[in-house]
Amino acid sequence: MREASALQLGLGWFPETHGGAENMFYHLARYLPQQGIAFSGLVLGTVSETLDNGARIASFAPPTASLPRRLTAARSAIAEALRRQAPDLVAAHFALTIVGALPTLRNRPMVVHFHGPWALESAAEGAGPLAVRLKFMVERLVYHRATRFVVLSQSFATILAERYGVPPERIHRVPGGVDADRYDLADSRHQARARLGWPQGRPVVLTVRRLVKRMGLTALVDSMVELCRQVPDVLLMVAGRGPEAEALQNRIGALGLEDHVRLLGFVPDAHLPLAYRAADLCVMPSQALEGFGLTALEALAAGTPVMVTPVGGLPEVVEGLDGDLVLAGTDAQSLGIGLAEALTGARRMPSADACRALVRDRFDWPVIAARTATVYRGALQ
Template sequence: MDGRLILPGCLHPRETPSVSLLQLGLGWFPETHGGAENVFYHLARHLPHQGVAVAGLVLGRASAVLDGGARIDSFAPPTAPLPQRLAAARAAVAAALRRQPPDLVASHFALNTLPALPALRDRPLVVHFHGPWALESAAEGAGALSVRLKLLVERLVYRRATRFVVLSRAFATILTERYGVPPDRISRVPGGVDAGRFDLPDDRAAARARLGWPQGRPVVLTVRRLVRRMGLAALVDAMVELCRRVPDALLLVAGRGPEAAALQDRIGALGLENHVRLLGFVPDAQLPLAYRAADLCVMPSQSLEGFGITALESLAAGTPLLVTPVGGLPEVVEELDGDLVLAGSDARSIGAGLAEALIGSRRMPDAAACRALVRHRFDWPVIAARTAAVYRDTLS
């Protein structure tokens, strides 16, 4: 039930018919930095090089024409009230369909697609399933009514879809078991990363000097949104065991979110002020340097982790990482020669795994192997080619 894995083939844009695509997204990646926004933005950049002409609609503050020729327009500002946003999405999609009818439509967020369904009529719709919106909300403590409404929105849109694209086998299973989508309508295309942007010439010491990080300490980095299911509370707890075995270890947490205050309180209660630092938001331009400066990265997710683009970013920088056995995370590292999947997602398993990696008793891949995996399997041109193959298959 993992969907059909779309692999790079012999397709070349000059040898295949062109396809016109209307992408419906959530936010605009230069303004908001979520996983769905990341995928939308990079597909818009790279699909034109695969013979797919792209127009896009997102929540945002400005319009843009990307270097590949894709035009992305805002249908409403991110702060617009929900009724205004939905009405604007409906009007913008209808106008786009009248102006230049696309061969197919790709949805990256169910709520922004829902009001456009009547205008789409029988046009093929591909849903990029970035995660179960309702289930994620429930995991973060949303009320029962909110969760039910989100589930209804998802089901209305998914019922209309021709094809689904998922990031991992784990999400293919959720689509089938929780939403009743037949496996033969699911294609698996992993997330991507701009491999060249993260492959810096700086060595670890130079990267730390530029960031002002300490030179003499083993540094573990995690780049996460600070919400419950990301496992940051368990990671902070794991530092007690790690510091027992590696006394000078330092954990740096990059990201922001509603759990920041609770995490800081937890750090203080455990006496870990000298071993755990919350960095807050790290600008996108500094992330390659941050990954390069770390000895090790970790993704301690507890639930509903569909893939983990930050895992790819770490590997692209040549920095190995450990992941919990949750969702699609093991799929990111399964081809690397190393023991990169932790025994569990609890604090004890995380702490023991980090300690073993830092003292050298756990098998880890070298920087060259990490970079090579990303270049060959996860670089955005490779992912765009796989996605274009799904679109052409849908039209055929």
């Protein structure tokens, strides 16, 4: 296995900031060196750390820095890293981080980890047309320069090809990963609930989401009217924070669902395996632009079935499980009926062992790191 080196340019460092892109960056730092890919990373944050495997992580600017300062600092830090380390390739996880430094790459191969369409996601969350247009231009500049792309799902591969004009032969699908051992707890559901202080004896549905419009949480809250009719003692737990928190709480009150829906706020990453284990069922009610759905994978790793809307890459996460886990639609009625069928036994659900086995076979981080290393070596050739 030929040793190669990669300069990784990320959005943030997972222990400091939480998100799917940050999670992937963090775990690639932990697992890529085992695949013969030396790892050196630059991120927005305060980190300065060398891992046991030799991976080096440094920040190019603090998270409080203004946008102009971030861009200037990123450009300078990347140029210095290229001069000092002379990596074989550059791997970019966020277009804005690399765009100012593109001229310094010269002929060096660049792999883009496409975590999502920045411009399209901004539009879906209410950004103005000028901001969306500028973000799209930044993305196009970076993607035009890339040698290879890593996408999380076929859905994102299609967006890259159709919306950004990327040749399909440059696009390689490598799904998100999960540390299977971390989520495979010995606790029973009863024990997990006792540790969390959750009620025993009630069917519990959990969703772990950023509280923004495209995540489908309003439809999920609305679906509880139908779900409570069929499963009167059901309890929905919503873990996460975001700008829609107040509107969701108001909606819960307006529908009289205070005894059936709880907004938990931010749940620390260390507590998430226990929360997944404590739930009878998890749900991903996304409405648009869900490229993969890492929290769905985490739920499965804990042995808890997860129901998903037919959006983006979500069906790909549960593909291969012996169960009817894809909901009929994204609307409240489809969510309510599907969840009720799952909780009452009318819809087939996979066993806990089957959920865990799927994750270990297809999504455990050593598997994902090996597939990523193969894409990198292809870019070097």
